[in-house]
Amino acid sequence: MQHEQEIPTDRLLKAKRVVIKVGSALLVERGRLRRRWLDALAADIVAMRARGQQVALVTSGAVGIGRAALGGVIRDLSDRQAAAAVGQIRLFDAYRRALARYGAVGAQMLLTPGDTEDRLRHLNARATMEALLTRSIIPIVNENDTVAFDKHKFGDNDRLAARVGQLISADLVVLLSDVDGLYEADPRSVPDAAHIPVVTAITPEIKAKAGRAGSSLGTGGMAAKIAAASLALGAGSYMAIANGQKNGALGALARGEARATWFVPSSEPLTVRKQWIAATVEPSGTIIVDAGAVKALYAGNSLLSVGVTAVEGEFSLGDPVRVRSAMGQDIGIGLISYDSDDARIIARKRSEHFEALLGYQGPDALIHRDNLAMTIHQDAMEEAQ
């Protein structure tokens, strides 16, 4: 069940740092860029800048635009990468021109997961973003599709937008799409499905509402947007899914005139280090913990092995792992102090037995509290049970 929560329609006016994500379906129509639409978006962004807000853009569309140059057909990954290589330059040139019309400067940043998941590269990407934002230059981000593949790929720009939000500690991420938010079921197949105006926790029921991907150019569909919301809320940021099809959609959203789904965080923004941990796209494994451990973690303690009931997956020391309650609710992500073999051996055991069990005395905590980011507020977690 969700909280009875007011719709935070003024968020887009109040937020200091905003990430705006533009889906392929908005930008590309029959392989062509919608220049008028892009022009209206540039006007909206410049208006936000004039209100003193800092804006970063995450844009899809490279593959959709580049596809025509490959004869319109994409057969495999290298075709997709080639299409992106052709489309990306056209896409950014269009943004550059649209922004320049309003006296604004855009800057291209192409990212792959390594740029946000490796701590040093993360810091480096963040420094670049800061340098741009503080000069009122608008970072325009896309996945580096020409080299990204398989595991080394965000796969969809919704999650990338949430990651960029974490990178710059944004207080709001707006996903502009061809749908005005989350519905009880995919409105394409269930036209009378009810619209959901506010979501306060990403529960299994919320995840189950996502149907298949919508447009042929897009990759993630609603499931990717919900995954992005999970990342954003985990970092203490708001997120909105809004319909961006009409010119001036951002302005309408800012004035509270447009319907959207608002994802409302129940936690304070995490420290930047914990945001980085919480933002792990694919944790390597899962640690299931008992009710006593859940309580201890919410009280700010480290995770001790006595509270661990099961260890799933293979991971190495230092890898990010999911922390899951016995009820199946993911509550946090942490960097683990043992590899999966040793973690299995010491699960349910006290640290005084570690030496006898492992042949060495490792750290007392399986996950130290400084390395643990709780990704759902305790109230929301309990409500979801």
Ligand SMILES: Nc1ncnc2c1ncn2[C@@H]1O[C@H](COP(=O)(O)OP(=O)(O)O)[C@@H](O)[C@H]1O
């Ligand atoms: N429960 C749902 N509520 C709303 N839309 C949904 C839902 N399940 C699936 N969808 C589909 O998700 C689509 C949006 O995702 P996608 O096509 O990836 O957009 P974008 O290109 O903007 O990222 C919608 O057009 C809709 O058909």
Ligand SMILES: N[C@@H](CCC(=O)OP(=O)(O)O)C(=O)O
């Ligand atoms: N990076 C790809 C788009 C990937 C993507 O997530 O697309 P979409 O679902 O339309 O936001 C591109 O530029 O074509």
